[in-house]
Amino acid sequence: MHPENVNILAIESSCDETAAAVVQNGKTVLSNIISSQVEEHKKYGGVVPEIASRRHCENICWVVDGALKEAGLTLDDLTAIAVTYAPGLIGALLVGVNYAKGLSMATGLPLIPVHHIRSHIAANYITHPELTPPFLCMVASGGHSHIIEVLDHVTFRVIGRTRDDAAGEAFDKAARAMGFPYPGGVYIDKAAKLGNPDAYKLPHPKVDGSVYDFSFSGLKTAVINTFHNAKQKGVEVDTNDMAASFQKTVCDMIAEKLMGAAKELGYKKIVLAGGVSANLGLRERLKTECKKRNFDFYVPTLDLCGDNAAMVGAQGFYEYKSGNLADLSLNAVATKDIEKM
Structure with missing residues (x-):
């Protein structure tokens, strides 16, 4: 493991996908695990927030474990933890934010708050490393x-x-x-x-x-x-x-x-x-x-267009480099302008 590598564990739970990924230096995806709830919500004609939140609670542990295993890393190999904190369904966001805060507290790793729309844009940095x-x-x-x-x-x-x-x-x-x-x-x-x-x-x-x-x-x-x-x-x-x-x-x-x-x-x-x-x-x-x-x-590849954690890790890298870190008072926010952190 090169010491200059920045390995970020990213967590996304803003709507109905529970996702975790490990992204190296903002552009190299070491793992990208997504647990989608679309089939369950299909019968209601849209996302039911209460159901989404419950499924996030059930899925987040194995999704994060799976991302670390697929990347071939342990918590000791990580530089920081990034998490989507806004905007989105408040109950869904809270699951990811609280899990990330607990992990940060347990490991001492820095916590990076990531805006959901910023991370969608950052999906393009993975697909197009030359884009600046x-x-x-x-x-x-x-x-x-x-x-x-x-x-x-x-x-x-x-x-x-x-x-x-x-x-x-x-x-x-x-x-x-x-x-x-x-x-x-x-x-x-x-x-x-x-x-x-x-x-x-x-x-x-x-x-x-x-x-x-x-x-x-x-x-x-x-x-x-x-x-x-x-x-x-x-x-x-x-x-x-x-x-x-x-x-x-x-x-x-x-x-x-x-x-x-x-x-x-x-x-x-x-x-x-x-x-x-x-x-x-x-x-x-x-x-x-x-x-x-x-x-x-x-435009991103099709697998990076929908909600995923790789894009959160990509944007998280740039937030980390800019010193945009959070402490354990970080809270989920349902509505948040992209211009502000």
């Missing part, structure tokens, strides 16, 4: 839709954000109207390949006061109303066409604002992150838009 700030990033997930200036590894400025539903939330709710199970984004992505993206004219909601803010609520409602009205009239809605039209509209909205912000602010490095970055339609659309403008485009 500054760059412009679109973070699209179930709970967040932000355009963010990444000024350095620990300094961020929000340029635009959703005023209501996040992109991932809109995907899930529109998917439910189309008859797809939770989580619906992957089903819309597949159906969209079979449909006509110009079949249905859907609204592009505008937001007063900020040219780069998003609003996906009206788009989601338009899809739901189309199905309700068709049912009342006894006519069929072509699900593949609706999926294609909905996905194209979301891609149009994101591409328009992201490319506009890049032009105004002078960025030529564009990054996509978050759970919705797994959407193949969005990945291809932004890749095409960037190619037109001679921009460099970065």
Whole structure:
């Protein structure tokens, strides 16, 4: 073991994945264990916070043990412990935070608080080791839709954000109207390949006061109303066409604002992150838009798009290097701006 190596044990429990990973020097993933609850929550059509918290309690010990074993390390080989402390489901976050605090107290290892959205961005440092700030990033997930200036590894400025539903939330709710199970984004992505993206004219909601803010609520409602009205009239809605039209509209909205912000602010490095970055339609659309403008485009591999602990370890490395450490008074926070620690 080289003494210069920084080995970080990372823990993620912000929603319905209990995850642990060991990441070396911010970019080398030695292990990445994820216990997903998606099948259990599927029958409820979304994540049930109480159930998620209970499963985290049941899973966190073996997930952390598994990460250490897969990495071939012991607690003595670690430099620090990183944990997602905000934002997310408060009960779920508390499981990870308290476990990490207990481990830090028992071992004397430094404790690194990591912001969930910062870690989604950091997933790109694993996939693209050559990527360095500054760059412009679109973070699209179930709970967040932000355009963010990444000024350095620990300094961020929000340029635009959703005023209501996040992109991932809109995907899930529109998917439910189309008859797809939770989580619906992957089903819309597949159906969209079979449909006509110009079949249905859907609204592009505008937001007063900020040219780069998003609003996906009206788009989601338009899809739901189309199905309700068709049912009342006894006519069929072509699900593949609706999926294609909905996905194209979301891609149009994101591409328009992201490319506009890049032009105004002078960025030529564009990054996509978050759970919705797994959407193949969005990945291809932004890749095409960037190619037109001679921009460099970065997106994580599919296994790093959803919630995982490797991304927490990646961001944790930069927080550690910057001296952003916590003591045992660290608490979970349900809502937290990415700009502040």
